[in-house]
Amino acid sequence: DTGVSQDPRHKITKRGQNVTFRCDPISEHNRLYWYRQTLGQGPEFLTYFQNEAQLEKSRLLSDRFSAERPKGSFSTLEIQRTEQGDSAMYLCASSFVNLEQGKLFFGSGTQLSVL
């Protein structure tokens, strides 16, 4: 399977706990994006990396959210002190800049439920 993979597919946690999600992009892609999506809405941009550099982070993103992409390969998204409002689908996508004008390849997402 050469697509974008995300782990876990589902995560249930209690309010106040920390959670970490992993994304493995398509290997030759140099850009990696994290989005959040709630029911009935389009994906909401969180952050993106070009290679290992985090180039942009949403101004709406709480300081409880942090993302890393060591060595420009896989990425992790951590949410600290989770709140019920963090419940959503977290989507990872990758692309190759300068090819296909930023066409994105998405993973299946991690569905987070905060109780």
Place this chain on the structure above:
Amino acid sequence: SQKIEQNSEALNIQEGKTATLTCNYTNYSPAYLQWYRQDPGRGPVFLLLIRENEKEKRKERLKVTFDTTLKQSLFHITASQPADSATYLCALDTSNYQLIWGAGTKLIIKP
């Protein structure tokens, strides 16, 4: 502020007919626009991209138009099939290959 609007209500179409979905935007001049399909519990899947200097793009049963004067894109599925039932999202580029997304339109194809 930049705004993208898609039909918020589900679109019900009889199998075999053409489904037409609308994407309108304001306060923006994108260089290109993309359409994605999303099934429940899955990530979006890329379908078509159309550039600002292109009026129409086709791929098999799919057709996209882009009217920069009206600030509107139309997405057509001809000879629709129940397997085409899904949510369809439009997305517009910002600077540096960033995308902003509509909320999507749920399409239901009835046998």
